[in-house]
Amino acid sequence: AQSVTQLGSHVSVSEGALVLLRCNYSSSVPPYLFWYVQYPNQGLQLLLKYTSAATLVKGINGFEAEFKKSETSFHLTKPSAHMSDAAEYFCAVRNTYGGSQGNLIFGKGTKLSVKP
C-alpha cells in the first residue's frame, strides 16, 4: 500500500527565509508525487508534480521539489518565503498500477506560517 508522511504539522519561517517542507513516501512501484497548496477557505491547488521525468521539479510561485528515490523523499522548498505563502501544504502520492488512474493518497498536511 502507498502512503505519505509529512514531518511537522506546522512550520514557521521569517519572510525571506528558506522554506523546507518534508515529505516521505512509501510505494512498491514508481510513484507519481504531488504537492498541493490550500489557502484558507479554498480548495486544493496543484503546486507541482513528479511523474518520472526530471527529478527536480519546478512549480508555481517559486516552489520546487526534488525526487530522491534513495531517500524515498519529495521535499518542497522555496528559497525565500513571502507572506502570501502562508497556507497548508499537502504532499500526495498516486499509484501507477497497470496504467490505471489510481486515487491520490494525501499526507496530513503542513501548515506554513510566515512571520514579517
Added chain:
Amino acid sequence: EPEVTQTPSHQVTQMGQEVILRCVPISNHLYFYWYRQILGQKVEFLVSFYNNEISEKSEIFDDRFSVERPDGSNFTLKIRSTKLEDSAMYFCASSGPSTGELFFGEGSRLTVL
C-alpha cells in the same frame, strides 16, 4: 482556464436527512473523484469513478454514500441518513487520461446538525 465547479458551497442539514453535492468536472476529463476533509484533518479519498462505474472506494464510502453521473456533465455525491460525523468539506476532482494530475473544485462544506 477550465475548472471544476461545485455546488452548493455550504449545505446545512439535519441528522438523518439526505444531501446531494454536485460537481461539474472539466469537460474532457474521464476520471472523477470525491474526497473529504474533516475540519483540521487530512484530505481523505472517498471514491473514484470511470466509465460510468465506481473504480475504487474507501472504507469511508459506506452504503449510505452513492455517486452518479446523471447527464454526462454533472457528477453527484449523495449521502443518505446523514450523521454528525459526515460534517466535512467535500472536494470533487477530475483528471484527464494522461497527466495523472487531479484538478480540484473549491469544495462543498457540509454541516450536519
